[in-house]
Amino acid sequence: MIANKGRRDITAGMFHNDEGFGFDFGVGVTMILGLTTTPSGTVLPVLRTGDSLQATRLEVRPSLLSRGQVITVTMLIDGDEKPVELLRAPLVDVKVVSEVPRASSYDSALEVMANQGPWAFAAPARAVLALTRRP
Numbered sequence: 001m002i003a004n005k006g007r008r009d010i011t012a013g014m015f016h017n018d019e020g021f022g023f024d025f026g027v028g029v030t031m032i033l034g035l036t037t038t039p040s041g042t043v044l045p046v047l048r049t050g051d052s053l054q055a056t057r058l059e060v061r062p063s064l065l066s067r068g069q070v071i072t073v074t075m076l077i078d079g080d081e082k083p084v085e086l087l088r089a090p091l092v093d094v095k096v097v098s099e100v101p102r103a104s105s106y107d108s109a110l111e112v113m114a115n116q117g118p119w120a121f122a123a124p125a126r127a128v129l130a131l132t133r134r135p
Contacts, residue, residue, distance in 0.1 A: 001072050002045075004065040006094075014092050015062035020045075022087035027079030028055045034074040042069045057087070 002021065004010055029049045037044050046061040058073070065071075089096040 003070045009067055010065040012062040016090040016092055019090045020062050021060040021089050023058045024085040024087055025056050025077055026082030027077050030076040030078050032075050036072045038070050042066045
């Protein structure tokens with residue numbers, strides 16, 4: 001989950017050297033199952049994984065992050081849960097906080113997903129990236 005908790009938008013131009021967020025899950029990323037953003041009408045970022053990156057990594061390309069926007073990425077990973085490592089967040093004049101979310105916010109979504117397919121789910125890899133643009 002990536003959330004802009006600040007009072008102002010974060011533009012794609014604020015990403016240094018046109019580099020996006022980088023995450024390492026410590027286990028193989030098999031596929032991206034879903035990408036959502038709230039509130040409705042906000043821009044969905046482009047995600048990269050697979051051939052051009054190590055199999056354990058996910059890159060979120062630079063894009064507009066509107067104030068109050070929350071981006072949620074749901075992935076299928078191959079292996080046991082490991083801490084998600086934020087490799088880079090190259091934002092200019094933006095405070096970046098990486099934290100582990102409360103379990104309750106994910107439990108109901110995990111149950112719904114588990115009932116919709118033939119997958120076996122263990123505890124999900126959880127990470128939250130909260131962003132606030134500096135004045």
